Amino acid sequence: MFNRIKEYQKDSSIYVLGLTQKEKAKSARRNLLYVSTVALSQVLAGMVNQASSRTAWVVYPYLAIFLPLAYAFMGVGTYWRASCRMSSTQYQEGLLRIRRSLLAILVLAVLGVGLEIWYLILHWKSVPLFPELLYIALHIPHIVGVAAYGRFYDRTFTGIIRER
Numbered sequence: 535m536f537n538r539i540k541e542y543q544k545d546s547s548i549y550v551l552g553l554t555q556k557e558k559a560k561s562a563r564r565n566l567l568y569v570s571t572v573a574l575s576q577v578l579a580g581m582v583n584q585a586s587s588r589t590a591w592v593v594y595p596y597l598a599i600f601l602p603l604a605y606a607f608m609g610v611g612t613y614w615r616a617s618c619r620m621s622s623t624q625y626q627e628g629l630l631r632i633r634r635s636l637l638a639i640l641v642l643a644v645l646g647v648g649l650e651i652w653y654l655i656l657h658w659k660s661v662p663l664f665p666e667l668l669y670i671a672l673h674i675p676h677i678v679g680v681a682a683y684g685r686f687y688d689r690t691f692t693g694i695i696r697e698r
Contacts, residue, residue, distance in 0.1 A: 586669070
């Protein structure tokens, strides 16, 4: 692992976006909008006080999402300040950080919904269904939004050229 960090720090590659500065600024705003929307939907889902929120194996994936979410906001900040010609560090800490963070959020959100469904199967007679189903319903747009970001990322950043 430490060898990879050393290689990463010594990489002198320049990543050139296939965008003008104006298009890059627009994509930076879109990145901020995507990450903010995911954060808002995450907070809204947490405001539902369902019975499963008092169960550790259901609530931990929900809480764990905030870590890659904070990391994604850091990536948005790095990308926002970078120019269209990014150093390897800016590329790794900007665009790739956002992408990897949102992938982690997607995995944790799907895991959380799966555990919520499993909780419903185990306790379907003893819990009120409406808050539980509302919690799941609030995570569906969350998952779809992160998947939509993947399409946005692929469309917007396919023209990146790596110069050595």
